Amino acid sequence: MTGERRSLPVLPAALLMLVSMVPAVRRSLEASMTAQMLVQLPLLVAVGWLASRAVPARVLARVERWNRSGISGLILATAVAAFWMLPRSLDASTSQPLVAAAKYLSVPLLIGLPIALSWRRMGFVVRGLILAELVATCFRLGWLYRISPIRLCSSYGLDDQQRLGGYLLAVGGGLLVWLGWKLLWGRFESPSTARLQEGRGYRQPVQTLHCRIPASAASIRSAPIRFPERKERATMAPSIEVIPTARSV
Amino acid sequence: MTGLRTALASAALLLGSAVGLAAATDGFAAFTTETARRVAVRRHPVELPAVTLESDAGTRFTLGDLRGRWLLVDFIYTRCPTVCSALGGDFAQLERELAGPIAQGRIRLVSLSFDPVHDTPARLAAYLGRFGARNAAWQAARPLTAEGLRRLTAAFGVTVIPDGAGGYTHSAAIHLVDPDGRLADIFDPGHPERISETVLGNLDP
Numbered sequence: 401m402t403g404e405r406r407s408l409p410v411l412p413a414a415l416l417m418l419v420s421m422v423p424a425v426r427r428s429l430e431a432s433m434t435a436q437m438l439v440q441l442p443l444l445v446a447v448g449w450l451a452s453r454a455v456p457a458r459v460l461a462r463v464e465r466w467n468r469s470g471i472s473g474l475i476l477a478t479a480v481a482a483f484w485m486l487p488r489s490l491d492a493s494t495s496q497p498l499v500a501a502a503k504y505l506s507v508p509l510l511i512g513l514p515i516a517l518s519w520r521r522m523g524f525v526v527r528g529l530i531l532a533e534l535v536a537t538c539f540r541l542g543w544l545y546r547i548s549p550i551r552l553c554s555s556y557g558l559d560d561q562q563r564l565g566g567y568l569l570a571v572g573g574g575l576l577v578w579l580g581w582k583l584l585w586g587r588f589e590s591p592s593t594a595r596l597q598e599g600r601g602y603r604q605p606v607q608t609l610h611c612r613i614p615a616s617a618a619s620i621r622s623a624p625i626r627f628p629e630r631k632e633r634a635t636m637a638p639s640i641e642v643i644p645t646a647r648s649v
Numbered sequence: 650m651t652g653l654r655t656a657l658a659s660a661a662l663l664l665g666s667a668v669g670l671a672a673a674t675d676g677f678a679a680f681t682t683e684t685a686r687r688v689a690v691r692r693h694p695v696e697l698p699a700v701t702l703e704s705d706a707g708t709r710f711t712l713g714d715l716r717g718r719w720l721l722v723d724f725i726y727t728r729c730p731t732v733c734s735a736l737g738g739d740f741a742q743l744e745r746e747l748a749g750p751i752a753q754g755r756i757r758l759v760s761l762s763f764d765p766v767h768d769t770p771a772r773l774a775a776y777l778g779r780f781g782a783r784n785a786a787w788q789a790a791r792p793l794t795a796e797g798l799r800r801l802t803a804a805f806g807v808t809v810i811p812d813g814a815g816g817y818t819h820s821a822a823i824h825l826v827d828p829d830g831r832l833a834d835i836f837d838p839g840h841p842e843r844i845s846e847t848v849l850g851n852l853d854p
Binding site for chain 1: 650651652654655657658659662663665666669670673674679680681682683684685808810812818820
């Protein structure tokens with residue numbers, strides 16, 4: 401892959417990031433609790449997600465060795481997201497420049513990016529768990545914000561909090577409908593699994609993949625190989641673990 | 650191997666995030682800015698700035714002048730239709746419940762206005778009258794400069810946001826200032842009996 405091709409995917413992420421950092425834009429994104437939680441934070445997550453396209457394949461392969469089924473990335477993203485769901489973090493990020501900088505760095509790099517790198521490694525169960533939990537979180541927070549007589553954020557008014565509560569219930573409901581639709585008519589499998597199931601991956605005569613060859617061939621950490629034909633695959637030695645990198649698939 | 654490495658990485662991340670979240674919430678005690686400020690004040694009482702105030706009687710003083718007594722302080726604006734009424738009601742009840750030590754000059758109540766342009770001494774006096782303030786031990790006062798107001802709200806940790814319709818959204822709390830003139834505790838409004846219990850417990854016999 402050439403450097404030029406790799407630098408292009410990062411363009412939308414960089415643009416989105418720059419726009420969201422323009423002082424006037426940032427002010428309006430932080431003017432209400434609703435805008436901060438439903439626009440600014442998702443926007444920063446999207447920046448991280450888009451930026452994941454620029455991660456070199458070699459780094460991806462390295463990360464994936466520590467991120468089976470996307471579990472490590474999921475834990476990292478969840479913990480950082482939990483931090484940015486604390487009302488006091490939202491308050492501090494609007495009043496303290498250092499915390500604001502931490503938000504602009506950590507939300508893309510520690511939530512969006514790990515989720516993007518992990519999502520395609522995740523199995524059906526993990527994906528379903530995340531989505532169900534996301535729906536539940538929307539409902540829980542939405543309900544809390546609707547009924548709480550106490551302002552949770554010192555920087556924002558009670559009416560703002562209640563409006564956000566309503567929106568969160570709507571978002572949760574929308575996600576639920578989408579989830580139901582996916583369950584009935586779509587699929588959750590990662591693209592590689594789906595392709596394997598449909599046999600699509602085999603129709604291409606030769607694929608170059610980055611794979612890891614453990615044990616005996618310790619000196620060869622990462623090498624392009626020919627993807628085996630279906631009949632060859634059946635007789636392949638089980639000790640060779642072929643891990644397609646997300647970039648190559 | 651990938652499984653083992655992932656397990657290791659996940660365990661490290663879990664541990665790290667537990668430590669991080671504990672640090673970010675004062676040991677899972679404070680999730681909001683308001684609670685955080687209470688926890689912080691209880692651990693480390695805050696020195697208050699010497700800001701010149703004008704009382705409802707028109708006299709000038711600073712909170713420092715009231716040292717040697719326990720002070721109960723709230724932040725209000727006299728046009729407030731909601732929260733400040735609750736605060737005023739609490740103060741009226743506290744004035745009754747703490748009548749003994751108040752008569753001995755050991756406790757004072759101070760309502761500070763964060764709307765000094767509108768809240769003249771006359772309006773502050775009317776506010777006190779509205780809640781039946783019985784004697785001079787409950788004062789209302791306003792800072793004389795915008796800078797003074799800023800320093801006061803910063804030290805007390807009170808957030809005041811104009812709501813765009815001439816009113817304010819603001820923190821509602823009752824603050825306890827110790828005889829050394831330091832902010833020592835913060836209480837929610839609505840439970841004056843708890844406050845008087847704490848204050849009486851703090852008084853020397």
